[in-house]
Amino acid sequence: MAGREMAVAGLVNPDFGLNQTFLQSLDNEEQRVKAKARYYFLFMGTARLSMPISILAALEKGTHDLSTRQSLSISLIGAGGMETAGLWVFEELLHLLPALQTLNLMFIGPANKISPSDSSDGKGDVTECENCAECVFSNKRRFWSLYGGLYHDYVNTSYYQKPDLAVLFHSGRAESAVKDWAPTTRFLVDSGTLTLCTTWTKREAREEEIELDQLGARFITRPEKNRWRSLVPLPDFLEGADNEAYYVNYYQYMFQGKLRTV
Numbered sequence: 033m034a035g036r037e038m039a040v041a042g043l044v045n046p047d048f049g050l051n052q053t054f055l056q057s058l059d060n061e062e063q064r065v066k067a068k069a070r071y072y073f074l075f076m077g078t079a080r081l082s083m084p085i086s087i088l089a090a091l092e093k094g095t096h097d098l099s100t101r102q103s104l105s106i107s108l109i110g111a112g113g114m115e116t117a118g119l120w121v122f123e124e125l126l127h128l129l130p131a132l133q134t135l136n137l138m139f140i141g142p143a144n145k146i147s148p149s150d151s152s153d154g155k156g157d158v159t160e161c162e163n164c165a166e167c168v169f170s171n172k173r174r175f176w177s178l179y180g181g182l183y184h185d186y187v188n189t190s191y192y193q194k195p196d197l198a199v200l201f202h203s204g205r206a207e208s209a210v211k212d213w214a215p216t217t218r219f220l221v222d223s224g225t226l227t228l229c230t231t232w233t234k235r236e237a238r239e240e241e242i243e244l245d246q247l248g249a250r251f252i253t254r255p256e257k258n259r260w261r262s263l264v265p266l267p268d269f270l271e272g273a274d275n276e277a278y279y280v281n282y283y284q285y286m287f288q289g290k291l292r293t294v
């Protein structure tokens with residue numbers, strides 16, 4: 033059993049509810065400490081799990097045939113360490129979508145550090161990921177590729193395929209590298225790509241919303257607090273009021289295509 037499975041063994045039921053029988057059986061200090069450690073593990077895990085669960089919620093909103101889809105392709109744009117280090121966590125999509133057999137993940141962004149030990153070469157070649165025994169038994173497969181460049185350059189390569197969902201986790205595109213991001217944002221709108229964006233703060237989300245309104249984008253959801261954000265608060269020293277916090281994937285919104293020709 034993998035370490036992360038051992039940490040929650042007995043505490044969490046297959047339907048994700050807490051095992052009350054197990055909890056009530058804890059009657060000594062050592063067991064209570066173990067339970068607390070397991071709770072802490074689950075709590076911290078929400079930061080990484082926020083990625084696939086936010087994606088799943090977006091697919092439910094934007095894809096009419098999700099329950100029967102056997103294949104999905106997802107482009108993570110502006111992807112960096114958070115996404116690539118969490119590559120394993122996207123396997124949860126295979127677990128949560130029973131019909132899904134093949135998951136293709138594309139990580140695209142200039143921040144990707146390519147080292148000789150990487151299994152992907154950073155130029156878009158596809159590599160198959162190792163999955164858990166249940167996925168192997170069900171012949172569920174997960175592939176990933178890494179492209180170390182800008183998305184609007186990537187779309188001109190032979191690797192490009194319009195994804196079922198494009199995701200920008202905390203792109204910060206209204207704040208830094210604004211000129212680099214502008215053609216990517218325009219392409220996503222013009223190509224009618226279903227797109228999910230998250231931000232650290234409400235202000236960032238509002239700035240990005242203004243840019244998209246100027247492009248005539250059709251919003252599926254306007255910026256709102258993301259129900260599936262991380263539960264781990266991060267103190268906001270820079271611009272928040274006293275005791276204010278922000279979270280991984282705090283705000284989210286979605287768009288696809290245009291409202292009108294602009």
Ligand SMILES: [Zn+2]
Binds near residue numbers: 163
């Ligand atoms: Zn699996």
